[in-house]
Amino acid sequence: MGEVKEVKLYGFVFSGYCTMVHHALKLKGVAYEYVEEDLQNKSQALLKLNPVHKKVPVLAVDGKPVAESLVILEFIDEMWKDPPFLPEDPYKRSKVRFWADFVYQKLVPGTYAIQNTKERSNRRQSRDFIENLSTLEDGIQRDLFSGGPFINGVMPSLLDVILGSCRDGFN
Incomplete structure (x- = not known):
């Protein structure tokens, strides 16, 4: 460009x-x-x-x-290449993209559903959200976590940007 x-x-x-x-x-x-x-x-x-x-x-x-x-x-x-948000390794990059998409498909809609539903269905929405959050945590531990302050190590990844920005909605 x-x-x-x-x-x-x-x-x-x-x-x-x-x-x-x-x-x-x-x-x-x-x-x-x-x-x-x-x-x-x-x-x-x-x-x-x-x-x-x-x-x-x-x-x-x-x-x-x-x-x-x-x-x-x-x-x-x-x-803008630096710092990179995706790992160099294509497989690890695919994992970051997979979990980013999971957040978009499962967690973000879940926060809106919880905020906008009546009390009875809110319990179900909250339970689904917690299950999805647990799935994400397990997936990050299994597929991505390599030590350090960020999901992929010492530099923020695409997933760190997404989750860090969603923090208020998840609370």
Whole structure:
């Protein structure tokens, strides 16, 4: 893509997905402009940058939009190499991606379900969430953990960025 001149993150302050992108950019040392979106009255810029889903986050790099947080996180890792969020080994990289997808498919929807359900079904949703969280912990221990302060060792991985950003929603 060449030398980057302008990076803009279109987001919403209370979005965990936007927080993930913000943390990734900060960890990579990328300077960017943040554009807060009113989700009740979306800007023409957002609608033009993400005409399919019409939602945040959107990362615009020299005017070229990248949408969907997991896609954006992988784009950031490919665009700005240091520190790398994915291991060099293709098998380990696939494991990080697998568990990142698991978080997106099982844990994130679970937090929203718990927050938005009535008391009786909330117990079931909470039980399912705890089972999924246990599955994730076991999987990380088995597939990824190699000592150190982060899941993959001494540097934050894609999964660290995602889980660290989701922390408030999980509480």
